[in-house]
Amino acid sequence: MDDNRTMAQLLEAPTKGYEDVIVVPEITADNFELKHGLLTLFQNKQFFGHDKEDPHAHIYYFNKITSTMKFPNVPSTSVKLMLFPFSLEGAARIWLEKEPPRPIQRWDNLVSKFINKFFPPSKTTNLRNKITRFQQRFDETFYEAWDRFNDLLRACPHHGFSELRSNSIHSKNALN
Template identity: 45%
Template sequence: MRPQGVPEDHVKMKAFPFSLDGVAKDWLYFLPATITTWNQMKRLFLEKFFPASRTAAIRKEICGIRQLNGETLYEYWERFNKLCATCPQHQISEQLLIQYFYEGLTLMDRNMIDAASGGALMDKTPNAARQLISNMAANTQQFGFRGAVKGVNEMAIGAGSSSVCGVDNQRLENKINELTTMVRHLAIEQKQQANAASECPATVCGICSSEEHYTHSCPTLQETDANVSGIYTNQQQQYRLPQQ
Protein backbone atom coordinates (compact mmCIF):
# COMPACT_ATOMS: atom_id res chain seq x y z
CA MET A 1 0.00 0.00 0.00
CA ARG A 2 1.46 3.32 -1.09
CA PRO A 3 1.80 5.95 1.65
CA GLN A 4 -0.38 8.98 1.14
CA GLY A 5 1.37 11.82 -0.66
CA VAL A 6 4.28 9.68 -1.92
CA PRO A 7 4.69 9.61 -5.74
CA GLU A 8 4.30 6.23 -7.44
CA ASP A 9 7.67 6.50 -9.19
CA HIS A 10 9.37 6.99 -5.82
CA VAL A 11 7.79 3.77 -4.53
CA LYS A 12 8.94 1.91 -7.65
CA MET A 13 12.51 3.15 -7.20
CA LYS A 14 12.54 1.95 -3.59
CA ALA A 15 10.99 -1.46 -4.33
CA PHE A 16 12.88 -2.21 -7.56
CA PRO A 17 16.15 -3.45 -5.95
CA PHE A 18 14.24 -6.13 -4.01
CA SER A 19 12.97 -7.64 -7.29
CA LEU A 20 16.46 -8.28 -8.67
CA ASP A 21 18.85 -11.16 -8.16
CA GLY A 22 22.14 -12.44 -9.51
CA VAL A 23 23.59 -10.53 -12.45
CA ALA A 24 20.79 -7.97 -12.44
CA LYS A 25 21.46 -7.12 -8.80
CA ASP A 26 25.18 -6.69 -9.51
CA TRP A 27 24.34 -4.43 -12.44
CA LEU A 28 22.19 -2.22 -10.21
CA TYR A 29 24.97 -1.96 -7.63
CA PHE A 30 27.40 -0.45 -10.17
CA LEU A 31 24.96 2.08 -11.61
CA PRO A 32 26.03 5.72 -11.26
CA ALA A 33 24.33 7.83 -8.63
CA THR A 34 22.99 10.13 -11.33
CA ILE A 35 20.07 7.74 -11.96
CA THR A 36 17.35 9.38 -9.88
CA THR A 37 14.08 8.82 -11.79
CA TRP A 38 12.08 5.69 -12.55
CA ASN A 39 12.01 6.39 -16.29
CA GLN A 40 15.81 6.47 -16.38
CA MET A 41 16.03 3.24 -14.40
CA LYS A 42 13.48 1.47 -16.58
CA ARG A 43 15.18 2.55 -19.82
CA LEU A 44 18.63 1.40 -18.68
CA PHE A 45 17.32 -1.92 -17.38
CA LEU A 46 15.50 -2.73 -20.62
CA GLU A 47 18.51 -1.73 -22.71
CA LYS A 48 20.74 -4.01 -20.64
CA PHE A 49 18.61 -7.13 -20.30
CA PHE A 50 16.11 -6.67 -23.16
CA PRO A 51 18.08 -5.31 -26.12
CA ALA A 52 16.29 -4.49 -29.34
CA SER A 53 17.52 -7.68 -31.00
CA ARG A 54 16.06 -9.87 -28.26
CA THR A 55 12.78 -7.96 -28.26
CA ALA A 56 12.48 -8.36 -32.03
CA ALA A 57 13.19 -12.09 -31.78
CA ILE A 58 10.52 -12.62 -29.10
CA ARG A 59 8.00 -10.52 -31.05
CA LYS A 60 8.64 -12.70 -34.09
CA GLU A 61 8.20 -15.83 -32.01
CA ILE A 62 4.91 -14.54 -30.59
CA CYS A 63 3.60 -13.68 -34.07
CA GLY A 64 4.48 -17.11 -35.45
CA ILE A 65 3.55 -19.32 -32.50
CA ARG A 66 1.99 -22.68 -33.40
CA GLN A 67 0.39 -25.47 -31.38
CA LEU A 68 2.67 -28.50 -31.37
CA ASN A 69 1.58 -31.97 -32.41
CA GLY A 70 0.11 -33.72 -29.37
CA GLU A 71 0.09 -30.50 -27.32
CA THR A 72 -3.14 -29.91 -25.41
CA LEU A 73 -4.96 -26.59 -25.45
CA TYR A 74 -3.92 -25.97 -21.85
CA GLU A 75 -0.23 -26.59 -22.60
CA TYR A 76 -0.33 -24.37 -25.68
CA TRP A 77 -2.08 -21.57 -23.76
CA GLU A 78 0.47 -21.76 -20.91
CA ARG A 79 3.39 -21.72 -23.33
CA PHE A 80 1.94 -18.70 -25.12
CA ASN A 81 1.44 -16.73 -21.88
CA LYS A 82 4.95 -17.54 -20.66
CA LEU A 83 6.40 -16.39 -23.97
CA CYS A 84 4.56 -13.06 -23.73
CA ALA A 85 5.74 -12.63 -20.13
CA THR A 86 9.38 -12.97 -21.15
CA CYS A 87 9.11 -9.72 -23.08
CA PRO A 88 6.84 -7.25 -21.25
CA GLN A 89 7.72 -4.47 -23.71
CA HIS A 90 6.64 -6.39 -26.84
CA GLN A 91 4.09 -3.61 -27.56
CA ILE A 92 1.65 -6.01 -29.23
CA SER A 93 -2.01 -5.17 -28.67
CA GLU A 94 -4.28 -7.60 -26.86
CA GLN A 95 -6.36 -8.03 -30.02
CA LEU A 96 -3.31 -9.12 -32.02
CA LEU A 97 -2.10 -11.42 -29.24
CA ILE A 98 -5.42 -13.30 -29.30
CA GLN A 99 -5.31 -13.40 -33.10
CA TYR A 100 -1.78 -14.86 -33.18
CA PHE A 101 -2.74 -17.50 -30.61
CA TYR A 102 -5.92 -18.36 -32.52
CA GLU A 103 -4.15 -18.67 -35.86
CA GLY A 104 -1.63 -21.08 -34.33
CA LEU A 105 -4.27 -23.51 -33.09
CA THR A 106 -4.76 -26.90 -34.66
CA LEU A 107 -7.86 -27.15 -36.83
CA MET A 108 -9.69 -29.30 -34.30
CA ASP A 109 -9.05 -27.01 -31.33
CA ARG A 110 -9.87 -23.94 -33.43
CA ASN A 111 -13.23 -25.40 -34.45
CA MET A 112 -13.92 -26.35 -30.83
CA ILE A 113 -13.26 -22.78 -29.63
CA ASP A 114 -15.41 -21.31 -32.40
CA ALA A 115 -18.25 -23.65 -31.44
CA ALA A 116 -17.97 -22.69 -27.77
CA SER A 117 -17.94 -18.97 -28.64
CA GLY A 118 -21.18 -19.28 -30.60
CA GLY A 119 -19.59 -18.29 -33.91
CA ALA A 120 -16.08 -16.98 -34.46
CA LEU A 121 -13.75 -16.23 -31.56
CA MET A 122 -12.40 -13.10 -33.24
CA ASP A 123 -15.90 -11.55 -33.17
CA LYS A 124 -15.60 -11.27 -29.39
CA THR A 125 -13.80 -8.51 -27.49
CA PRO A 126 -10.20 -9.31 -26.49
CA ASN A 127 -11.15 -9.66 -22.81
CA ALA A 128 -14.09 -11.96 -23.58
CA ALA A 129 -11.96 -14.05 -25.95
CA ARG A 130 -9.17 -14.39 -23.38
CA GLN A 131 -11.65 -15.45 -20.69
CA LEU A 132 -13.20 -18.07 -22.99
CA ILE A 133 -9.80 -19.52 -23.89
CA SER A 134 -8.75 -19.59 -20.23
CA ASN A 135 -11.92 -21.46 -19.25
CA MET A 136 -11.54 -24.00 -22.03
CA ALA A 137 -7.85 -24.49 -21.26
CA ALA A 138 -8.71 -25.11 -17.61
CA ASN A 139 -11.31 -27.68 -18.67
CA THR A 140 -8.70 -29.36 -20.86
CA GLN A 141 -6.36 -29.61 -17.89
CA GLN A 142 -9.09 -30.98 -15.61
CA PHE A 143 -10.90 -33.39 -17.93
CA GLY A 144 -8.53 -33.92 -20.85
CA PHE A 145 -5.77 -36.41 -21.37
CA ARG A 146 -3.07 -37.01 -23.91
CA GLY A 147 -3.40 -39.34 -26.84
CA ALA A 148 -1.46 -42.56 -26.84
CA VAL A 149 2.25 -41.98 -27.40
CA LYS A 150 3.87 -44.13 -30.06
CA GLY A 151 6.62 -46.42 -28.91
CA VAL A 152 9.97 -46.93 -30.60
CA ASN A 153 8.89 -50.19 -32.23
CA GLU A 154 5.78 -48.56 -33.66
CA MET A 155 7.86 -45.84 -35.31
CA ALA A 156 10.44 -48.23 -36.73
CA ILE A 157 10.84 -48.46 -40.48
CA GLY A 158 8.84 -51.28 -41.95
CA ALA A 159 6.29 -51.39 -39.13
CA GLY A 160 2.91 -52.63 -40.24
CA SER A 161 0.54 -49.95 -41.47
CA SER A 162 -2.32 -51.50 -39.51
CA SER A 163 -0.49 -50.85 -36.24
CA VAL A 164 0.11 -47.19 -37.11
CA CYS A 165 -3.48 -46.71 -38.25
CA GLY A 166 -4.73 -48.31 -35.07
CA VAL A 167 -2.74 -45.90 -32.91
CA ASP A 168 -3.90 -42.91 -34.99
CA ASN A 169 -7.52 -43.99 -34.74
CA GLN A 170 -7.22 -44.42 -30.99
CA ARG A 171 -5.66 -40.97 -30.67
CA LEU A 172 -8.44 -39.43 -32.76
CA GLU A 173 -11.10 -41.19 -30.71
CA ASN A 174 -9.50 -39.96 -27.47
CA LYS A 175 -9.41 -36.42 -28.84
CA ILE A 176 -13.08 -36.55 -29.84
CA ASN A 177 -14.06 -37.82 -26.40
CA GLU A 178 -12.03 -35.03 -24.82
CA LEU A 179 -13.71 -32.36 -26.96
CA THR A 180 -17.15 -33.80 -26.31
CA THR A 181 -16.57 -33.68 -22.56
CA MET A 182 -15.38 -30.07 -22.64
CA VAL A 183 -18.24 -28.87 -24.86
CA ARG A 184 -20.74 -30.65 -22.60
CA HIS A 185 -19.37 -28.93 -19.51
CA LEU A 186 -19.36 -25.55 -21.25
CA ALA A 187 -22.96 -26.05 -22.37
CA ILE A 188 -24.01 -26.92 -18.81
CA GLU A 189 -22.27 -23.83 -17.42
CA GLN A 190 -23.89 -21.55 -20.02
CA LYS A 191 -27.31 -23.06 -19.36
CA GLN A 192 -26.94 -22.57 -15.61
CA GLN A 193 -25.90 -18.95 -16.11
CA ALA A 194 -28.85 -18.33 -18.43
CA ASN A 195 -31.29 -19.90 -15.95
CA ALA A 196 -29.89 -17.84 -13.09
CA ALA A 197 -30.17 -14.63 -15.11
CA SER A 198 -33.77 -15.25 -16.25
CA GLU A 199 -35.07 -16.77 -13.03
CA CYS A 200 -37.90 -14.71 -11.50
CA PRO A 201 -40.91 -15.50 -9.29
CA ALA A 202 -44.01 -16.74 -11.13
CA THR A 203 -47.06 -14.46 -11.38
CA VAL A 204 -50.00 -15.90 -9.42
CA CYS A 205 -53.50 -14.43 -9.40
CA GLY A 206 -54.62 -13.52 -5.90
CA ILE A 207 -58.23 -14.54 -6.61
CA CYS A 208 -58.17 -17.82 -8.53
CA SER A 209 -54.45 -18.76 -8.03
CA SER A 210 -53.88 -18.98 -11.78
CA GLU A 211 -50.43 -18.24 -13.26
CA GLU A 212 -51.89 -17.16 -16.62
CA HIS A 213 -52.89 -13.62 -15.61
CA TYR A 214 -52.45 -10.93 -12.96
CA THR A 215 -54.96 -10.30 -10.18
CA HIS A 216 -56.42 -7.15 -11.77
CA SER A 217 -57.04 -9.10 -15.02
CA CYS A 218 -58.84 -12.02 -13.36
CA PRO A 219 -62.06 -12.98 -15.26
CA THR A 220 -63.82 -13.57 -11.93
CA LEU A 221 -63.14 -9.99 -10.88
CA GLN A 222 -64.36 -8.66 -14.20
CA GLU A 223 -67.59 -10.68 -13.98
CA THR A 224 -68.19 -9.35 -10.46
CA ASP A 225 -67.68 -5.78 -11.64
CA ALA A 226 -70.13 -6.33 -14.48
CA ASN A 227 -72.80 -7.74 -12.10
CA VAL A 228 -72.38 -4.88 -9.66
CA SER A 229 -72.62 -2.38 -12.48
CA GLY A 230 -75.84 -4.00 -13.74
CA ILE A 231 -77.47 -3.96 -10.28
CA TYR A 232 -76.53 -0.32 -9.77
CA THR A 233 -78.06 0.61 -13.16
CA ASN A 234 -81.34 -1.21 -12.39
CA GLN A 235 -81.63 0.50 -9.03
CA GLN A 236 -81.13 3.87 -10.66
CA GLN A 237 -83.92 3.16 -13.12
CA GLN A 238 -86.30 2.01 -10.36
CA TYR A 239 -85.79 5.03 -8.14
CA ARG A 240 -85.55 7.62 -10.87
CA LEU A 241 -88.08 10.39 -10.24
CA PRO A 242 -90.71 10.91 -12.92
CA GLN A 243 -90.15 13.91 -15.12
CA GLN A 244 -92.55 16.80 -14.71
Protein backbone atom coordinates in the same frame (compact mmCIF):
# COMPACT_ATOMS: atom_id res chain seq x y z
CA MET B 1 52.47 23.40 -11.03
CA ASP B 2 52.78 24.05 -7.37
CA ASP B 3 51.07 21.61 -5.06
CA ASN B 4 51.05 23.07 -1.57
CA ARG B 5 49.43 20.09 0.14
CA THR B 6 51.15 18.47 3.08
CA MET B 7 52.31 14.85 2.98
CA ALA B 8 49.37 13.90 5.21
CA GLN B 9 46.94 15.54 2.76
CA LEU B 10 48.57 13.80 -0.21
CA LEU B 11 48.17 10.42 1.51
CA GLU B 12 44.48 10.89 2.37
CA ALA B 13 42.10 8.58 0.55
CA PRO B 14 39.95 10.36 -2.02
CA THR B 15 36.38 11.11 -1.04
CA LYS B 16 35.05 11.88 -4.52
CA GLY B 17 33.48 9.28 -6.76
CA TYR B 18 31.17 7.73 -4.16
CA GLU B 19 28.03 9.53 -5.27
CA ASP B 20 24.88 7.47 -5.60
CA VAL B 21 23.70 6.44 -9.04
CA ILE B 22 20.10 7.02 -8.01
CA VAL B 23 19.19 10.50 -6.88
CA VAL B 24 16.14 10.52 -4.63
CA PRO B 25 14.27 13.83 -4.55
CA GLU B 26 14.46 15.52 -1.17
CA ILE B 27 11.83 14.25 1.25
CA THR B 28 10.40 16.91 3.52
CA ALA B 29 8.07 14.67 5.54
CA ASP B 30 8.66 14.69 9.31
CA ASN B 31 9.98 11.51 10.92
CA PHE B 32 10.30 9.58 7.65
CA GLU B 33 12.53 6.52 7.79
CA LEU B 34 12.69 3.13 6.16
CA LYS B 35 12.70 0.36 8.75
CA HIS B 36 15.21 -2.48 8.55
CA GLY B 37 12.41 -5.04 8.18
CA LEU B 38 11.26 -3.31 5.02
CA LEU B 39 14.73 -3.57 3.50
CA THR B 40 14.83 -7.25 4.41
CA LEU B 41 11.56 -7.78 2.53
CA PHE B 42 13.24 -6.71 -0.70
CA GLN B 43 16.44 -8.57 0.03
CA ASN B 44 14.48 -11.82 0.31
CA LYS B 45 13.40 -11.61 -3.36
CA GLN B 46 16.40 -10.19 -5.16
CA PHE B 47 17.15 -10.02 -8.86
CA PHE B 48 20.63 -11.34 -9.72
CA GLY B 49 20.74 -10.67 -13.46
CA HIS B 50 20.91 -14.32 -14.55
CA ASP B 51 19.75 -15.16 -18.08
CA LYS B 52 16.82 -17.23 -16.80
CA GLU B 53 15.50 -14.41 -14.58
CA ASP B 54 12.67 -12.23 -15.82
CA PRO B 55 13.33 -8.51 -15.23
CA HIS B 56 9.69 -7.72 -16.05
CA ALA B 57 8.53 -10.06 -13.29
CA HIS B 58 10.98 -8.40 -10.90
CA ILE B 59 9.61 -4.93 -11.66
CA TYR B 60 6.04 -6.24 -11.41
CA TYR B 61 6.74 -7.81 -7.99
CA PHE B 62 8.63 -4.73 -6.83
CA ASN B 63 5.73 -2.44 -7.85
CA LYS B 64 3.22 -4.76 -6.20
CA ILE B 65 5.06 -4.65 -2.87
CA THR B 66 5.75 -0.91 -2.94
CA SER B 67 2.13 -0.18 -3.85
CA THR B 68 1.11 -1.52 -0.44
CA MET B 69 3.28 1.07 1.36
CA LYS B 70 2.03 4.52 2.14
CA PHE B 71 4.10 7.20 3.81
CA PRO B 72 2.40 10.54 4.49
CA ASN B 73 3.81 13.35 2.32
CA VAL B 74 6.31 11.04 0.61
CA PRO B 75 5.90 10.32 -3.12
CA SER B 76 5.75 6.61 -3.88
CA THR B 77 8.33 7.05 -6.63
CA SER B 78 10.84 8.36 -4.07
CA VAL B 79 10.30 5.27 -1.95
CA LYS B 80 10.78 3.06 -5.02
CA LEU B 81 14.02 4.84 -5.92
CA MET B 82 15.33 4.34 -2.38
CA LEU B 83 14.37 0.68 -2.13
CA PHE B 84 15.25 -0.60 -5.59
CA PRO B 85 19.00 -1.09 -4.96
CA PHE B 86 18.12 -3.44 -2.08
CA SER B 87 16.25 -5.67 -4.55
CA LEU B 88 19.42 -6.31 -6.59
CA GLU B 89 22.33 -8.65 -6.02
CA GLY B 90 25.16 -10.18 -8.03
CA ALA B 91 25.51 -9.00 -11.63
CA ALA B 92 22.48 -6.73 -11.26
CA ARG B 93 24.00 -4.89 -8.30
CA ILE B 94 27.32 -4.60 -10.14
CA TRP B 95 25.48 -3.14 -13.16
CA LEU B 96 23.86 -0.48 -10.98
CA GLU B 97 27.14 0.35 -9.22
CA LYS B 98 28.92 0.77 -12.56
CA GLU B 99 26.39 3.27 -13.85
CA PRO B 100 27.79 6.82 -13.95
CA PRO B 101 27.05 8.76 -10.74
CA ARG B 102 23.81 10.71 -10.51
CA PRO B 103 22.10 9.93 -13.81
CA ILE B 104 18.87 8.37 -12.51
CA GLN B 105 16.40 10.78 -10.97
CA ARG B 106 13.03 9.30 -11.95
CA TRP B 107 11.47 5.88 -11.43
CA ASP B 108 10.56 5.43 -15.10
CA ASN B 109 14.19 6.16 -16.10
CA LEU B 110 15.43 3.52 -13.67
CA VAL B 111 12.95 0.94 -14.98
CA SER B 112 13.93 1.74 -18.57
CA LYS B 113 17.66 1.35 -17.86
CA PHE B 114 17.04 -1.86 -15.92
CA ILE B 115 14.85 -3.47 -18.61
CA ASN B 116 17.20 -2.41 -21.42
CA LYS B 117 20.12 -3.97 -19.58
CA PHE B 118 18.52 -7.26 -18.60
CA PHE B 119 16.05 -7.64 -21.47
CA PRO B 120 17.98 -6.38 -24.51
CA PRO B 121 16.31 -5.71 -27.89
CA SER B 122 17.67 -8.99 -29.26
CA LYS B 123 15.67 -10.89 -26.64
CA THR B 124 12.54 -8.92 -27.56
CA THR B 125 13.06 -9.73 -31.24
CA ASN B 126 13.55 -13.41 -30.48
CA LEU B 127 10.35 -13.61 -28.41
CA ARG B 128 8.34 -11.59 -30.96
CA ASN B 129 9.44 -14.09 -33.62
CA LYS B 130 8.35 -17.00 -31.40
CA ILE B 131 4.97 -15.31 -30.88
CA THR B 132 4.37 -14.70 -34.58
CA ARG B 133 5.45 -18.25 -35.54
CA PHE B 134 3.61 -19.93 -32.67
CA GLN B 135 2.07 -23.31 -33.47
CA GLN B 136 0.30 -25.89 -31.42
CA ARG B 137 2.44 -28.99 -31.01
CA PHE B 138 1.15 -32.34 -32.20
CA ASP B 139 1.17 -33.89 -28.73
CA GLU B 140 -0.31 -30.90 -26.92
CA THR B 141 -3.92 -30.07 -26.11
CA PHE B 142 -5.44 -26.76 -27.10
CA TYR B 143 -5.33 -25.60 -23.46
CA GLU B 144 -1.66 -26.53 -23.10
CA ALA B 145 -0.87 -24.61 -26.30
CA TRP B 146 -2.92 -21.64 -25.08
CA ASP B 147 -0.95 -21.61 -21.79
CA ARG B 148 2.34 -21.82 -23.64
CA PHE B 149 1.30 -18.98 -25.96
CA ASN B 150 0.28 -16.81 -23.00
CA ASP B 151 3.62 -17.60 -21.33
CA LEU B 152 5.35 -16.14 -24.40
CA LEU B 153 3.19 -13.01 -24.21
CA ARG B 154 3.95 -12.63 -20.50
CA ALA B 155 7.68 -13.14 -21.09
CA CYS B 156 7.65 -10.14 -23.42
CA PRO B 157 5.01 -7.69 -22.16
CA HIS B 158 6.19 -5.04 -24.61
CA HIS B 159 5.71 -7.39 -27.59
CA GLY B 160 3.81 -4.68 -29.46
CA PHE B 161 0.96 -6.85 -30.69
CA SER B 162 -2.54 -5.63 -30.05
CA GLU B 163 -4.87 -8.03 -28.24
CA LEU B 164 -6.83 -8.61 -31.44
CA ARG B 165 -3.65 -9.34 -33.41
CA SER B 166 -2.37 -11.73 -30.71
CA ASN B 167 -5.64 -13.64 -30.68
CA SER B 168 -5.73 -13.89 -34.47
CA ILE B 169 -2.14 -15.18 -34.61
CA HIS B 170 -3.00 -17.80 -32.03
CA SER B 171 -6.28 -18.78 -33.65
CA LYS B 172 -4.69 -19.13 -37.08
CA ASN B 173 -1.80 -21.22 -35.78
CA ALA B 174 -3.96 -23.35 -33.51
CA LEU B 175 -6.10 -24.38 -36.45
CA ASN B 176 -3.06 -25.59 -38.44
